[in-house]
Amino acid sequence: DGGITQSPKYLFRKEGQNVTLSCEQNLNHDAMYWYRQDPGQGLRLIYYSQIVNDFQKGDIAEGYSVSREKKESFPLTVTSAQKNPTAFYLCASSISPDSRGHTEAFFGQGTRLTVV
Amino acid sequence: AQTVTQSQPEMSVQEAETVTLSCTYDTSESDYYLFWYKQPPSRQMILVIRQEAYKQQNATENRFSVNFQKAAKSFSLKISDSQLGDAAMYFCAYRSWTTGNQFYFGTGTSLTVIP
Numbered sequence: 001d002g003g004i005t006q007s008p009k010y011l012f013r014k015e016g017q018n019v020t021l022s023c024e025q026n027l028n029h030d031a032m033y034w035y036r037q038d039p040g041q042g043l044r045l046i047y048y049s050q051i052v053n054d055f056q057k058g059d060i061a062e063g064y065s066v067s068r069e070k071k072e073s074f075p076l077t078v079t080s081a082q083k084n085p086t087a088f089y090l091c092a093s094s095i096s097p098d099s100r101g102h103t104e105a106f107f108g109q110g111t112r113l114t115v116v
Numbered sequence: 117a118q119t120v121t122q123s124q125p126e127m128s129v130q131e132a133e134t135v136t137l138s139c140t141y142d143t144s145e146s147d148y149y150l151f152w153y154k155q156p157p158s159r160q161m162i163l164v165i166r167q168e169a170y171k172q173q174n175a176t177e178n179r180f181s182v183n184f185q186k187a188a189k190s191f192s193l194k195i196s197d198s199q200l201g202d203a204a205m206y207f208c209a210y211r212s213w214t215t216g217n218q219f220y221f222g223t224g225t226s227l228t229v230i231p
Contacts, residue, residue, distance in 0.1 A: 031217040037159075040125075042207065042223040050217050058218075088159060094217065103149050103211065105219050107161035 002027045006091050006108035013115050021076045021111045023091035030096055032074035036060060037088040049074055086115050118143045120210050122222035129198045130230050137193045137225045139208030147213035150191045156204040203229045
């Protein structure tokens with residue numbers, strides 16, 4: 001079945017460590033996104049990528065980094081520079097907006113990151 | 117950037133009754149997409165319904181329907197015959213047809229269904 005997979009579901013990080021969240025999709029989507037979700041704040045965009053080897057900062061990119069070496073994969077690294085990384089992280093993918101059809105974002109099941 | 121506003125942080129509805137969730141958006145574009153997503157306690161984001169701005173007819177999906185008022189930039193979600201499984205956080209989202217690939221989300225409405 002086609003879909004988007006995030007791993008791990010739960011992740012614990014010690015202060016000062018970098019951690020990488022995985023996101024893989026087999027939907028053949030060009031665009032991929034990372035969102036952070038905190039209580040009462042909805043979804044905030046961290047980074048997005050429209051094509052391989054290209055990505056753009058979203059609204060809250062500081063302290064995060066990404067790569068897009070393959071169409072299927074868009075990993076997110078939470079660096080030690082991110083002051084408050086404890087949150088729920090959602091990865092999504094979609095087709096181009098000018099395509100007729102299912103232009104919605106398809107989401108993974110999320111990763112809960114906790115700093116200990 | 118476009119903004120999406122959900123002015124109702126929390127709503128409640130009696131089981132089997134109807135409830136309407138509000139959403140407004142700000143844009144200067146004429147072509148775009150609008151979506152409603154449901155996020156249950158599992159936190160999986162589930163598409164409820166989509167609307168293309170060029171379509172005048174309001175979208176419906178079983179018990180879910182929208183009232184799309186393009187001139188007023190309003191996109192409300194109506195849930196009929198509410199069920200306990202409808203209890204969730206609901207997010208309204210906007211996507212441009214042409215400029216960029218971003219989705220813009222509202223802050224969500226938490227829906228409680230009362231048995």
